[in-house]
Amino acid sequence: MTAAVTDTPGRPSPEPAYRILLIEDDPADALLVEELLKDTGLRFELTARTTLAEARTELAVRAIDCILLDLHLPDMSGTETVAAVRELAPHTAVIVLTGLSETQAGAEAMAAGAQDYLVKGKVEADLLDRTLRYAVYRSQTERVAAEAQEARLHAEENVRLERGLLPQPLLSTSAVTVTTRYLPGAERALLGGDFLDVVESQDGLLHAVVGDVSGHGPDAAALGVCLRIAWRSLVLGNHRGPDLLNLMERILIAERGSQPLFATCTLLTVDPNAATATLHLAGHHEPLLTTLQGTSELTAAHGMALGIAPEVGIWPATEVSLPASGALTLYTDGLTEGHNGEKGERLGVEGLLALIRDLPPSDPAAHVDHLINQTQALNAGRHTDDLAVLRLDWDTAGP
Template sequence: MRRDPCRPPWSRRPPAGPHGLRSTRALPRAALVEDDAGDALLVEELLADTGLQHTLVWRQTLAEARSELSSSMADCVLLDLHLPDAFGTRGVTEIQKAAPHAAVIVLTGLAESQAGAEAVAAGAQDYLVKGSVEPDLLLRALRYAVHRKQAERANAELQANRLRAEENARLERGLLPKPLLSGSALTAATRYLPGRERTLLGGDFLDAVETDDGLVHAVIGDVSGHGPDEAALGVSLRITWRALTFAGHRGVGLLDLLEQMLVAERTRDDTFATCALLTLDPARAAAEVYLAGHHEPLLTAEGTTRVLDAEHGVALGIAPGLRHWFPTELTLPATGALTLYTDGLIEGHTGRGSDRLGIEGLLDIIDRTSRTDAEGQLDHVISTVRGLNAGRHADDLAILRLDWCSSSIAPSGDRRR
């Protein structure tokens, strides 16, 4: 009797099998790809005799099987190696493409042991010889095949996670370089935290270097969006900034070159980046700040922290070529710190409904911090901010803090040009 391959799937839900596998879910969904109706009926009966609760779908050609597997999941595929439209290991390859998560067991003839071994080498989990299969053997083959496939998938996921971790580490080294301040009496403290667990780094970036003229230069920025493209663009901006700074570029000219690089490298026309440039001159107790759509720095001195009044300019990439950036000159106290940060530090929630922390909330946290050392204060502020937010707002967070004391810089106030 020849069965219609397009009829509803076979189902077997026996009250109990000979192996005591009542209501087991070891193989809930199976697909049989076999052009011979007699062999298909034999497989159906063998599956019933195993006692497995299962659903079995029968298709007679590879094309029909691919169509079926593209619209429904299968835990295991029983595949004949001799189909009207596929012969040998090609069928294994095509089934793996159509159902990458399904275990594949090939069905061979008595004289085809070599073909079975080749199918396993091509990616099948096992092979069975037609006419030599008993329920016990089929049960073991099904269970082991599914388990092996699950183990392969788990191993592949572990490998992918390892590669992702290595890529994240490379991106992090690019986004968070070691500040080059060996000749300066200033110290730098940095922090970077991704917005979500187990995600690629976002586009926040920072850096600080000292040039031969004794000036200390710092940058912090935030590329719009999250993911590998934004992280790569952030790394490119940071590396470009360092190279151009050592080459002597400053101020508006430097920002213009950074914007040209961003426009050339971005993958979307609406991608932009905010950034803040800081140049600090210890000999003159002075600093210069440029803001391109970014937050003003914070100045800590004499036990208090306040927002510096600085001129704002347009973010990079918003209006290429506009060059709408302005310098703000600052005079510095004898002992103090300048802190640059990205908006992940202030846009989280406060723990009171939907209220955002904001700059006033951040300053309140800093003022109530008992730690006086830079590293401890940054850790305390970050842990407090994240605790209040409780995971509700996910954004990357980057901080760069530069500290100096009276032995390295002359005292004064601050002024604007």
């Protein structure tokens, strides 16, 4: 049985209709409940089902504000019925209907999760009105509180992950400016598996990493945090190049467990005195070099992503000369894999370089922000990958 929205004649209807599911196998009791609801003056949509199985089907396809539940159904009985209904609809108000002889049933039902109970044969329209309104209000309040708690825990988790994925650069030099940006791919998502870091070792070399763990969500983020911390610790322990990547790969394999996760990364070591940069690419793309003549992609040798083929372990080095002033930009593929406007194709490195050529001159932070905003505007939400950018600027040319 399904009843349409019922209004009291001559009475205004400022409030929305209550969507009510009656689970009752006695036709006479079901009819009595419907008549009482009409006498309350409430606006309501009443759907009646005779078994828990039928109610389960109904709850799967419709949103319900309040469930009126008989404790004795053909397929379940007692307070177990309340627990089953609460599991099916955890944020829906439940009012139990008990018999005259069930003196303890109402209290036990509330202990099992019902908002309230009513005794059949002792229910007046005013009592049903007040009970239903209060039960729905209470369940809505509980839902809002639960959502607020979830949002708070989500924010706290994001903060913890951000501290692990986006650390403060460990630098003593003032000759290099570091700009970093990180954006998770999905709205309200935990930070993903992208990671970055910059440190200066005691020999005066500047080390940077940008990496991307496959997948999204907390597992990828946790592995990204692990690899970022491992990278910093190993670099400060004087591990370099293939030795460093081999140790990072061993850590990745140990930490990923049975999950088929892998990671790509770019390692960069800058020697300010020699004006050179050494690159090691593990399945990752080349950085961008910005000079007075413009921005271009560096050409570098490629090695295997970490965790794909541990037995290979070959990551060739590429050394490039650096100008007296310029910038190096390391980034994850969230910057280039989005769509290029209405063309339907990926932006790619060429599209990214075209955007950079059209950007007005600005300081490094503003330049990175403009670039990200441009790529996101072109993508229009069609590709949702995490995005990390690390830019290093220097100027030793003098006045």
